[in-house]
Amino acid sequence: MLRVLVWLTSGIVLLVVIAIVGLDMFMRSKYEPTLDAMRQEVTAHVDFFCEEQTKLAADPWFHEPRTQGDAGALLNRWAAWEPPGPPMPADSPLQLPAHLKEKKTLEEWFAAAPDLSSLNFEWMRELQRFDRWDILQNIPFKHDEPFNLLTAPFPNFIALQDWSKFRLLQGIRTGQPLEAARDVRHLAWLSYRTDTILGAMIANALLGLERRAHALMKEPPSEWRPMSQEQGDRLRAVFWASMTFSSINTPVDVARKARTCGSGISRCLGLVEASNLAKYLQPLAEPVNREAYAEIQTELATPCPTSMLATQWQHGNTIDDPQPVGGAMPDQPAWMRSLPRRFAGKHIAGILMSIGVQNIDLLKKLPQGQATPASAETTR
Numbered sequence: 001m002l003r004v005l006v007w008l009t010s011g012i013v014l015l016v017v018i019a020i021v022g023l024d025m026f027m028r029s030k031y032e033p034t035l036d037a038m039r040q041e042v043t044a045h046v047d048f049f050c051e052e053q054t055k056l057a058a059d060p061w062f063h064e065p066r067t068q069g070d071a072g073a074l075l076n077r078w079a080a081w082e083p084p085g086p087p088m089p090a091d092s093p094l095q096l097p098a099h100l101k102e103k104k105t106l107e108e109w110f111a112a113a114p115d116l117s118s119l120n121f122e123w124m125r126e127l128q129r130f131d132r133w134d135i136l137q138n139i140p141f142k143h144d145e146p147f148n149l150l151t152a153p154f155p156n157f158i159a160l161q162d163w164s165k166f167r168l169l170q171g172i173r174t175g176q177p178l179e180a181a182r183d184v185r186h187l188a189w190l191s192y193r194t195d196t197i198l199g200a201m202i203a204n205a206l207l208g209l210e211r212r213a214h215a216l217m218k219e220p221p222s223e224w225r226p227m228s229q230e231q232g233d234r235l236r237a238v239f240w241a242s243m244t245f246s247s248i249n250t251p252v253d254v255a256r257k258a259r260t261c262g263s264g265i266s267r268c269l270g271l272v273e274a275s276n277l278a279k280y281l282q283p284l285a286e287p288v289n290r291e292a293y294a295e296i297q298t299e300l301a302t303p304c305p306t307s308m309l310a311t312q313w314q315h316g317n318t319i320d321d322p323q324p325v326g327g328a329m330p331d332q333p334a335w336m337r338s339l340p341r342r343f344a345g346k347h348i349a350g351i352l353m354s355i356g357v358q359n360i361d362l363l364k365k366l367p368q369g370q371a372t373p374a375s376a377e378t379t380r
Contacts, residue, residue: 031347031354035249038358042245045360046254049241052366053262056234061185061207061227062265070306071130071190073138075155078123085153086140093123094159106165106212116170124167124183132193134306146317149196149276149308157202160187164206168213177217178224181210195268195308200239204232237362238262242270244359248278248285248292255295268304271296272312277356279316285349319348 056062080088088094097118104112135155136143143152164184171180188206191199211226227235244250245258259267278285278296286293300313 031350034354035350038244038247038249038354039251039254041358042247042250042258042360043254045241045363046245046258048368049238049245049258049360049363050261052234052363053238053258053266055262056231056238057263057265059227059231060225061189062263064185064189066131066186066189067129068132069130070132070134070137071127072132072134072136074123074126074130075133075190076135076137076139079155080159081139081141081155082153084141085155088156088159093120094163096159096162100162100166106168106209107216109165109169110172110216114166114169116166116173119166119170121163121167121170121183124163124187127190128183128186130190132305133190133199134308135194135196135199136307136311145315146321147311147315148317149272149312154196154198157191157198160191160202161205161209163187164209168209172213172217177213178221181213181224181226184210192269193305195272195304195306197239197243197269197273200269201236204235207235208232233362234366237366239266239269240359241363242266243273246270246274247353247356248274248281248289248296249353250292252291252295255292259299267299268306268309271299271304272308275309275312276316277353279312280318281349281352283318283320284346285353288346288349 078089078092078094080086080094100114100116100119141153164187167180167183168177171177184206188203188210191206192203193199207227211229211232214220214224214226242258245255247255250258259270275296278293282293296313300310303310
């Protein structure tokens with residue numbers, strides 16, 4: 001009888017073990033092939049990424065002299081913020097008169113020849129004293145805690161685009177396009193130095209406005225050299241790809257290479273954007289991605305211009321935190337919390353990582369072997 005009981009118990013244990021192993025293999029099959037393919041893709045493209053980042057980093061825009069300081073002390077107070085942030089203050093120098101609030105392209109405004117006499121562009125020149133824009137410090141409200149980059153209010157960058165159009169038009173009218181371009185290029189730099197992908201895309205848009213203003217002039221000054229369209233395309237592709245190269249799924253040596261090549265101009269932005277998911281998954285993903293998380297801690301020892309990365313890691317929300325209703329991150333269901341963390345955690349993290357989108361498609365579309373001039377050609 002005892003022998004039968006022992007055999008029965010052993011059989012049950014064996015079946016449980018087989019079931020667990022089978023479930024483990026089934027769960028891994030749902031995400032491991034995708035994660036492996038993602039790792040292979042970034043590994044195959046890291047050298048091309050570095051080539052393109054090196055070309056981009058050679059652009060004169062990255063080497064213009066700038067005075068160190070945080071423009072957030074002014075811009076964060078002047079700007080309108082996305083809800084639930086505050087609107088633009090009535091006394092903000094970024095307020096536009098009613099007749100200039102219509103949405104038009106630069107070319108349409110150029111043809112319309114609007115009255116710009118009431119505009120004061122002195123605030124743009126005031127920003128020349130700064131080389132970065134920290135959108136988490138000196139802000140007129142308090143962010144929710146824990147911090148979530150995807151739901152945190154951002155300043156409304158549209159006002160900067162509107163003012164840049166009028167500044168360029170005024171510069172053309174007054175015969176001072178270089179001075180106007182300098183103001184717009186600096187606004188673009190401050191947007192890029194928010195260390196966010198949105199800021200980088202706004203920077204690209206502002207540099208595009210400069211390029212279009214240059215094209216509107218029949219005889220632009222020979223020394224005026226906007227960033228070329230090719231470089232603009234490269235900027236967009238490199239910065240989007242930088243997020244993927246800093247993912248915790250990317251092999252550490254590949255991520256390290258991508259962050260240090262080409263002067264590392266996308267390093268902080270890539271780390272900031274990738275850290276949102278990495279921080280969120282940390283309780284589940286770190287046990288099986290220890291090397292990647294250790295590498296991020298190493299990166300934190302080299303400060304970025306803004307407080308965005310440090311804030312994300314010190315105060316960012318995780319999957320264990322209650323998620324706000326309608327938030328960008330899913331709350332962890334009660335049944336999930338009841339599962340053995342050691343067994344279920346890695347699978348949950350793997351599945352969530354595998355449904356993330358790799359952002360290197362723009363990079364792959366760039367012409368290979370192209371030697372693009374650093375700035376736009378001005379001869380006509």
